[in-house]
Amino acid sequence: MSDSSDKPNLSDRVAMPARTRVAVGGAREVTEAMFSSVDRAKKIRGTIIAGVLLLGLSVALIAVTAMVVWAFIAGWSRLSINLFTNVPSVVNPDNAGYRTAILGTLYIIGGVIVLIVPLGVGAAIYLEQFANPANRFNRFIDLNIQNLAGVPSIVFGILGLAFIVRGPLDLGFVAAAGSLTLALLVLPTVILASREALRAVPSSIRDGSLALGATVWQAVSRQVLPAALPGILTGVILAVSRAIGEAAPLLLVGAVTFVTFNPSFFEGGYSTLPTMIYSYASRPQESLQTLAAAGVVVMLVLLIMINSVAIYLRNRFERTW
């Protein structure tokens, strides 16, 4: 509609009398005007709308950049090895670190991975490969998982407090309780991502395997699952990175104490990186605010490392069928 000047011009290529040239030019203009009903006002409005949309998008991008840059600037003066080796403290903020909190987070993440991989992938395999979708109970499970994915994280904290810390499991305020709570929290994420990955494997692969006499489990475990593995791994990594940053449910299951000894999984107090950052940040001292920002940097670096693994896996193994 717009770039008529680039197009080869008939009257330039063919030798013709001047009068014909004028006529051809006029005819072209009239025809173009008829086809491009876009008037100036519309064009301007289109540009403005595109600009507004782009502005909206840039708000999100600026927010991310500003946040990451701020964390590095605000925490810069405290970024040293002390952060990893020193124990938390509020009385001596200049020497306080995150050692026990980092260990606590690693313990909890270890527990989360051990729990969510079999449970999440198992549930996804059942729902995608074994379950009859017309069955009412299976539909209920499906709806239930989708809803659980949207339940506020602090409600999982309530569940953890009532069922895991106290109540039936009665573990007390220990790292295992935090781990189990977070595992339940991110389980729906893993199930939904794994189902997506399993669904992307074409059914011809499964059918081919069954036609050669494999049982359903043989077909699933040897053909479908390996093909879906990159997608499943990405889902697990996303869930783990969510668990690393999650603080709210841990407030309820005991991860707010200033622990000065290395935590143990089943006994004694524990702390985690995000809840420790919150504890520092919620105190007024300037130096503790700096320490909190430095903690954010540590957490971001950890998350970037884990997510680059996810991106690498996705690019390395992803295939389109």
Add this chain to the structure above:
Amino acid sequence: MSTQTVELGASRSGEPPRSLEAPSLRIGERIIKALLWSAATLSVLVTTGIVVSLLIPSIAFFQQVPLWEFLTGTVWAPAFANPSYGVLPIVVGTLTVVFFATLVAVPVGLSSAIYLSEYASPRVRRIVKPILEVLEGLPTVAIGLFAFAVLTPLIRQLTPFLPWTGPFSIGVAGITVGLLIIPLVSSVSDDAMRSVPADLRQGAYAMGATKYEVALKVIVPAAISGIIAAFVLGISRAIGETMVVLLVAGAGSPVLSFDPTKGTQTMTAYIGSTATGDIAQGTITYDSIFAVGVLLFLMTLAMNILAIRLVKKYREVYD
């Protein structure tokens, strides 16, 4: 779900077997299937666990505080010598957060979604989508800290005419939560718009529509149920957000007020800050956490079910 799973189901219920599956499962196969079934059923147990763990202490709570007083009371002071359990102040706190979050996330999220789905080249998408995913994955405690240190002073300087007092503000908390849910709103609306069939888009272009006319008058209306689902999911997430509110709006005593410049508590902030302190099991303060939890759970449940319905609707129409 794939069609062949439907056939398997049909063969199991007695119709002539058309699937490739063996007519009956081997024993090992049965055990594996049972194990996988229990993994899937665990999620139902989790929901049941949530409901039971919320209800039992809540029943104890409502035996002491009448439900009506809880829902309509305007003073929330559980820790006072003369305690009062009117939930309205913290509900209003939550609604204020939702209001400001929607104010930010709906226009920004929707316009980024329209841009990404209708305007952006595949290359721009490849760069921008991961950045939005980063924003989605940023720990909320980090975002809260950033908002308290940077956003609050900035907004204060930009609006000197507002009656700012103290370091905390529920309005800024809402704006921050809005930033936080942009990726969610944007990615769900983007999905909805991209699942609008190409015929509609091509048809509109063939009729001489311009790009923005196609985007705003064809694609957005066609994807509207998915877009509303995105908003609903965003609101649900805003209701449940805890850390940002705790850090930016403070955990001070809540007052029934719509003033966005003051710090106050939301439902989640109350649960978070009360449970952090060491409170004895069986006291009414302990039980009040669960009563507020019930209200929170019901609100987000309603939102989630609505969103799931809406998403299903656009999938059914266009798949």
